[in-house]
Amino acid sequence: MEVSSQNFTDVEICSTIITSGLQCTTPNYPGCNDEDGCDHCGTYCTPIDVMTEVCWTFTVGDGGGETGTGTSPGGNAPPPPGSGGGGSGSGIPPADPCNNTPDNPTDPYTAQSNVVDPGNCPPPTGGPGWVPIEDDPPLFDPNNPCDVVDSLLKTTAFSVLLHKLRDSTINNYEIGYSQLNTLNPANYSETYYTGQFNSETLSVDVILNYATDGLAHNHYNSPDRLHNFSAEDIYKLAYYWSIGKINNLSTFSYTVVTDSTSYTLMIDDPAAFISFAQSWFDSKAHFYAFKTHLYTNHGYAKDGNSIAEDERTFLNALQAPPLNGAGLKLFRGNKEMNSFTPIKVSSTGQLVTNPCN
């Protein structure tokens, strides 16, 4: 083989690989304490795209010096410049820039043709010089209330809704919304409800004509307002389920917003919630017993309670026998209402994170 007057150049081919990853957005949160700073990513991590550029270089001829190489038996005419290819019957594998293969893989300096990036190479699947990044398994589990709340907060509609509810607490009536397709922004819709001006009951009646994916209401700035859910609110949640107005217990969100607090209840154990709803709200007497359990026995919403005391007493009542959690999980919104944390009362009486399984 003879190579004459061939110019060699280095060709670099690069490809960008996009993989999904997680980034802890609240590394200082006390719940985030493992080695990478985030031990339950379901709530405290944000999906990110990791872009990795992979490049590789090889040396090829410029295509101008391929005459007279004689690699093709039978004296084939030389290929036209720039045509690529090593000539038929040469026995040399064809150039394959997608696989970093010049047309003479055993000796790139005798490569016979241009190797140019065709622009449509698939991402490399392996090879020296780079480490493949495994794709994460699917991040969203519709049965994980932390995943659902995180997903809700990433939708524009839910954030806007929360702020509409808060902005409206300066009025003297409650408002509420029922929501459809909370997790599917393209098909999302909401219906607005308003309570009576100066209503005695402080509450808004939501009459649902169809099953919903979420309900949210506010407690306006009355001196008598609760900073968390009322016994009536819990009763209504059970009632909406009982009349078939909740599309999916696992992804349904139930939210209350005041001027300074925001909470979402999720149903993290549908069977336990159904049992709770059936046994506590099947009669007026049972509903009164529930109110007594909440307000009297556990001191929820007692005059002078701080917001933290209301949280603790509300959760104590929910967690204590015979409710034993009622299948519910309470999420507390931060001041900006852009992050909601599941909370519970610990065995020592502290308010702590209540991580999702």
Ligand SMILES: [Zn+2]
């Ligand atoms: Zn309410």
